[in-house]
Amino acid sequence: MEVETPLLEVAGVDAFYGRSQALFDVSFSIGPREVVAILGRNGAGKTTTLRTIMGFNVPGQGSVRFDGRLISGQKPHRIARQGIGYVPETRDAFSLLTVEENIMLGYRAGSPYTLERFLGWFPELQGLTRRRGAQLSGGQQQMMVIGRGLAPAPRLLLLDEPSQGLAPVVVKSVARVLTELRDEAISIILVEQNLAFALQIADRVIVMENGTVVDILTAEEGRRAPARIERYLAIH
Numbered sequence: 082m083e084v085e086t087p088l089l090e091v092a093g094v095d096a097f098y099g100r101s102q103a104l105f106d107v108s109f110s111i112g113p114r115e116v117v118a119i120l121g122r123n124g125a126g127k128t129t130t131l132r133t134i135m136g137f138n139v140p141g142q143g144s145v146r147f148d149g150r151l152i153s154g155q156k157p158h159r160i161a162r163q164g165i166g167y168v169p170e171t172r173d174a175f176s177l178l179t180v181e182e183n184i185m186l187g188y189r190a191g192s193p194y195t196l197e198r199f200l201g202w203f204p205e206l207q208g209l210t211r212r213r214g215a216q217l218s219g220g221q222q223q224m225m226v227i228g229r230g231l232a233p234a235p236r237l238l239l240l241d242e243p244s245q246g247l248a249p250v251v252v253k254s255v256a257r258v259l260t261e262l263r264d265e266a267i268s269i270i271l272v273e274q275n276l277a278f279a280l281q282i283a284d285r286v287i288v289m290e291n292g293t294v295v296d297i298l299t300a301e302e303g304r305r306a307p308a309r310i311e312r313y314l315a316i317h
C-alpha cells in the first residue's frame with residue numbers, strides 16, 4: 082500500500098511560556114484531507130499546540146513540517162502564506178473592522194471562499210456585512226472569524242473551539258461548513274471540548290493532558306468507546 086506523506090508533521094515538540102513548559106514531546110501527523118480533533122480539558126495544551134504550528138510559539142525542542150518543509154522557527158505570516166489558516170479562540174482581534182473587511186482581509190485572488198459563498202453558509206450575516214465585528218453577537222463573530230480564516234484558501238485550517246458558546250443551531254451550521262470543507266480536500270485541526278461535535282466531524286481524535294498527547298484514536302473508536310476520551314475531559 083502506498084503511504085501518503087503527511088501534510089503536517091509535529092515531531093517531539095516542547096513549548097514554553099517563559100520558563101514554564103506547556104508542551105512535552107508532542108508528536109502527531111495529519112494526512113491530506115483529514116479532519117483531526119484535539120480534545121482535553123482546560124490547560125491541557127491544545128491552544129499552545131495550534132499556536133506552535135502557526136509560529137506564535139517557537140518550539141524549544143522538536144520540529145513542525147508542513148508539506149515536507151520545516152516551518153517551525155518561521156514567522157506566523159510566512160507560515161500562513163504557505164497554506165495554513167488560523168481561527169483563534171479570541172474573536173475580538175479584528176473587532177474594529179467590518180464583517181466584509183474581516184473576511185476580505187486575507188482574500189487571495191482565485192480563492193473559492195468568496196464573501197458571497199460565505200454569506201450563503203451563514204445567511205444570518207447577509208444584512209450585517211458593514212457592521213463592525215465588535216457589534217456582532219458571539220455566534221456571529223464566530224462565523225466571521227471562520228470566514229476570515231478561510232479567505233486565503235488554506236490547505237490546512239486550524240480552529241480553536243469553534244463550537245464554544247454557540248447556540249445549537251449555529252453549532253449545526255458550523256458542523257455543516259466544516260464537513261463541506263473536508264469534502265473540498267481541506268485538512269482541519271479542531272480544538273474542542275465538545276466531544277459530540279468533535280466525533281461528528283473528525284476522522285481521528287488526539288487526546289491531550291498536562292501538555293502531552295495521551296491517546297490517538299479514530300473517531301469510530303471514540304464513538305464505540307467514548308469513555309476512553311471522556312475520562313480525560315471530566316473534571317477531577
Ligand SMILES: Nc1ncnc2c1ncn2[C@@H]1O[C@H](COP(=O)(O)OP(=O)(O)OP(=O)(O)O)[C@@H](O)[C@H]1O
Nearest residue numbers: 098101102103121122123124125126127128129130
Ligand atoms: N500566555 C501564557 N503565559 C503563560 N502560561 C500560559 C499562557 N498560555 C497558556 N499557558 C499555560 O500553558 C498551559 C497550556 O495552556 P493551553 O492554553 O495551551 O491549554 P488548552 O488546552 O488550550 O486550554 P484552554 O481550553 O483553557 O485554552 C497551561 O498550563 C496554561 O496555564
